Amino acid sequence: MARNDRVRILVGTRKGTYIVESDRTRRRWKVAPVAxxxxxxxHVVADPRHPGEVYAAVNNMFFGPEVQRSRNWGKTWSEIATPLAPMRKEREFQMNESNPGAPVARPLNNLWHIEPGLPSEPETLYLGADPHLLFRSRDRGSSWEPIEAINQHPSRKDWSPGFGGACLHTIIIDPRDSNRLYIGMSSVGTFRSEDGGKSWTPTNKGVEAPFLPNKFPETGQCVHHVAIDAKDPDTFYRQDHGGIYVSHDRMSSWKRIGKPLGDDFGFCVTSPAAAPGKAYFVRLGGRARTTGEGHFQVQEWTDKTRTWRKLLLAKAFPGHFGVQREGIATDNLAPAGIYVGTTTGQLFVSPDAGRSWKLVPFQFPAIHSVSVGNPDPR
Amino acid sequence: MAPSLEVHFDNWLREYGPRGRESVEADSVARLLDALEARYPRLRFKIRDETGNLRRYVRVFVDGSDVSGTTGVSTSLDGAKTIDILHSVAGG
Known part of the structure; x- marks a missing residue:
């Protein structure tokens, strides 16, 4: 296969998929036709184990969800197997009001996140879905198995959906050990498995749930997104409904770091490969859920010095911007490229770790997610 | 013997395989959809979800009457002649 020197921003929107392409300088961007x-x-994600392969979580409001795959960087797509919601006969959490004792089978609502497995498992994919479901494929998406130990977790009876639905939106695999998995679910929190998904432990210690009577429950926190540190896989950065947190012990405990920012609400977080120990957040006002300062802003956390830095001047991009949970991403180049998509369709790009910023000159529909298809290493 | 029905699909649903006009023998909406899904496997889970019920924004009309919000998939097709399967007015 030809060497890949292109950087691609994979953009999932309210009206389709866009692939935005540049060279390694990341100065000029070209937007491909919508798919x-x-x-x-x-969510749209490249599979780095199989160059050119891209997966998309496509949710059609009329005809339901589909997993789609491209094998040519998004030029053409086709539907592959889409998992079905298990027809559970017990522990149903949605009540049939006309017959409260009867179990209710629920359909799969939306697909939220697709996570390629480690290089050591080239055929493995994970998929997170609503209502609070995790699936794994061992054959590159030709079939899916529900991971029942989390889908039927005893705490499920207490789970409820957030505003975005009952979404399982974060899936992280420890790069040292494919059996160590982490997931995040709205209005439920994070869990860790040490045995490839056979058992799961809630990992929300220290995270506040300001919307519950018990402010520090075992589960019930509304995690919005989590990023793993590129060099230290025991370190995680968490944007939660209840603030911004860091963990240095595989999510066993969390420390709140966002308080110096004031209102540390937000949805998204990323940590770049080229800058371990750093994480980027877009802080939002907790009421309006837009950038409260009146302009676009990205906050940089440096874990070693435990300090925050704002990356943009107030005059750069005035306005109120919303950014969703998958709305920020970084590439694997040095300096890191940072990419932020907004709910009003702007795509902000920094090719130099936040030193300079520009807008891709294209008005997208509301952006749900951005991720990066990286070029081959030099 | 189940009646022979003329089934009309809109252009969005035709992307999953069926022609605009299909001929099917069935005595209920559920059996009609079973037959159509067997003929066009990509239709599975597009009109009905995994519970077997019609999706929220799909409408089934039996001789011009919308049965989606009433008898749904259990609607009898005895004496029916024409079925329209359409996506509903929704979105924005």
Missing amino acids: HEGNEVY
Whole structure:
């Protein structure tokens, strides 16, 4: 296969998938024609183990969700197997009001996140879905198995959906050990498995749930997104409904770091490969859920010095911007490229770790997610 | 013997395989959809979800009457002649 020197921003929007391409300088960007036009695309992700392969979580409001795959960097797409919601006969959490004792089978609502496995498991994919479901494929998406130990976790009876639905939106695999998995679910929190998904432990210690009577429950926190540190896989950065947190012990405990920012609400977080120990957040006002300062801003956390830095001047991009949970991403180049998509369709790009910023000159629909298809290492 | 029905699909649903006009023998909406899904496997889970019920924004009309919000998939097709399967007015 030809060497890949292109950087691609994979953009999932309320009206389709866009692939935005540049060279390594990341100065000029070209937007390819929309795919999945008219569909809600919650996540688009490249599979680095199979160059050119891209997966999309496509949610059609009329005809339901589909997993789609491209094998040519998004030029053409096709539907592959889409998992079905298990027809659970017990521990149903949605009540049939006309017959409260009867179990209710629920359909799969939306697909939220697709996570390629480690290089050591080239055929493995994970998929997070609503209502609070995790699936694994061992054959590159030709079939899916529900991971029942989390889908039927005893605490499920207490789970409820957030505003975005009952979404399982974060899936992280420890790069040292494919059996160590982490997930995040709205209005439920994070869990860790040490045995490839056979058992799961809640990992929300220290995270506040300001919307519950018990402010520090075992589960019930509304995690919005989590990023793993590129060099230290025991370190995680968490944007939660209840603030911004860091963990240095595989999520066993969390420390709140966002208080110096004031209101540390937000949805997204990323940590770049080229800058371990740093994490980027877009702080939002907790009421309006837009950038409260009146302009676009990205906050940089440096874990070693435990300090925050704002990356943009107030005059750069005035306005109120919303950014969703998958709305920020970084590439694997040095200096890191940072990419932020907004709910009003702007795509901000920094090719130099936040030193300079520009807008991709294209008005997108509301952006749900951005991720990066990286070029081959030099 | 189940009646022979003329089934009309809109252009969005035709992307999953069926022609605009299909001929099917069935005595209920559920059996009609079973037959159509067997003929066009990509239709599975597009009109009905995994519970077997019609999706929220799909409408089934039996001889011009919308049965989606009433008898749904259990609707009898005895004496029916024409079925329209359409996506509903929704979105923005």
